[in-house]
Amino acid sequence: MPVTNMVQALNSALREEMRRDKRVVVLGEDVGKRGGVFLVTEGLIDEFGPERVIDTPLTEAGIVGVAIGMALYGLKPVAEIQFIDFIYEAFDQIATNLSKIRRRSGGMFSAPVVIRGPCCGGVKGGMFHSQSNEAYFVHTAGLKVVMPSRPYDAKGLLKASIRGEDPVIFLEPKVLYRAIKEEVPEEDYVVPIGEARVVQEGSDVTIVTWGAMVYKALEVSKIARSRHGWEAEVIDLRTLFPFDKDAIIRSLEKTGRLVIVHEAPKTLGLGAEIAAYVAENAIELLKAPVARVTGFDAPFPLAHEKLYMPNEARIYMALSRVMSY
Template identity: 55%
Template sequence: MANLTLIQAVNDGLKTAMRADESVVMFGEDVGPKGGVFLATEGLTAEFGKGRCFDTPLSEDGIIGTAIGMAMNGLRPVAEIQFQDFIFPAFDQIVSEAAKLRYRSGGQYTAPMVIRTPYGGGIRGGLYHSQSGEAYFAHTAGLKVVIPSTPHDAKGLLLASIQDPDPVLFMEPKALYRSVKGEVPEGEYTVDLSTLRTVREGRDVTVYCYGAMVPVVEKAAAQAKEQRGIDCLIIDLRTLLPLDEEGVIEAAKQTGRVVVVHEAPRFCGYGAEISAMIAERCIEYMEAPVKRVTGFDTPFPNTLEHHYLPDERRVLDAIEAVYDF
């Protein structure tokens, strides 16, 4: 196995998919010879040619509209939106066209396409390069929303997304692009969508997280064990839509105490859905109210980024609060 960073695993996944299937094409802003702003597509144009990995105009709605047309006509496009913050001009194309195509055509047409986009904070990008908009898209039937947190999952989930018959929004935590490394199998393999990953076993508190918050939660759980002897069960959600709901409920029942962590704003954030699901389906098992640790309900700051993003101290406080309730 190769020891890769998360961004290298994404690059390897794209190359693997393009070598295996000539219908896979990659395009977006600066993804061609330059290799993308984070070098996720480095080397693709050189290996596969300008017909299969190419630059587009600065037009997000045009990028996604083109991908939909390609997907309807036999290709498997992978479209990159350079930063998730730039995706909103294409919002209508994603939620009203790509996500609805199978339904509105009675199954006659589908949109097997992947939209790759880096999201979240951690690089001092300020308010226009640091947003976490997963909740907007997890509200959309017909769309899948996937967020990896390890190099292994980045490649495996990406390959599964490219093979999926419906549109997938593949959100990459840019804070982890080069800060995590791990073993990644060579060649083709997939990680099933709509499955959870147990990061750490534990009996006292269940902590749900995804993306860049997974390493933060791991650090907080280690401190909870060292300082208080609290055992945390850490669950990486990985696929936000469709979610493995039964897996979520079972993990909550195991401990009766739950913390949910994400860097997006708190109000109507994805953690609210996890909290509601637990309240509706397993309240009788709960020993404490669900705690959420999130970003704040403000625009994303620049100089105060380290205060905005959840850190291990805030997560540890929540773990101790539900444990001591």
């Protein structure tokens, strides 16, 4: 199996899906000759031509609106948003059309668009190249939301997203694009939407997380083991909506303690929904209050991003809190 990073895995997912299905098209800013600013679409224009790899004018509202129209007509567009922080111009299209067209048309029309783009922090990208804005999309009924943390999942989840019948917001943690390399199969496979992955088994505390925070959680679980002998189970949610509630409950049946870690701000972040789900459905499993470690409730900063984002110290503080309750 070839060893690839996340950019290469995403590129091969797009290439294979475009070969498999002529209806798959890619559109976005600088996706053609430039290959996208992170090179996720590199070389696609050479194989599939400018009709299927479309360099668009600079307008997210246009990119997403046009992609919805293409999907209504029968294509399978994969729209790139250059940085997910730029998606807000398209939010009207997403909230008004993309998420509601199935419902709005009594099920007669649908727009299975995949909107993908780099998200999240850790690259000193400042306020508009670092955001984790998944909660807006999770909150918008009609959308599925995905965030892979490793090349294997990136490829399998992107294929599943393209083949699905629903719109998908596909969020790619840019700090992981080239940081993680692993073997990724050349033969066709998908990672089903809606299934979490237990990254590390443990019996004392469950850490539910996603994206680049998976690696921070693993790092802290080592510190916790060596300092206190605590065994943390780390769950990578992978699909943020519909999230794998059963995987979380199964883990809590073992551990009884829950720490949720995400980069997005705390207030009304997805962690709040997970905590509420557990409170409503499985409060009797909890031996300690749920703890959240998140980005602060402030715009993402340029200065001191390491202090703004959940770091090892803050995750360790939360683990200590739930373990010593």
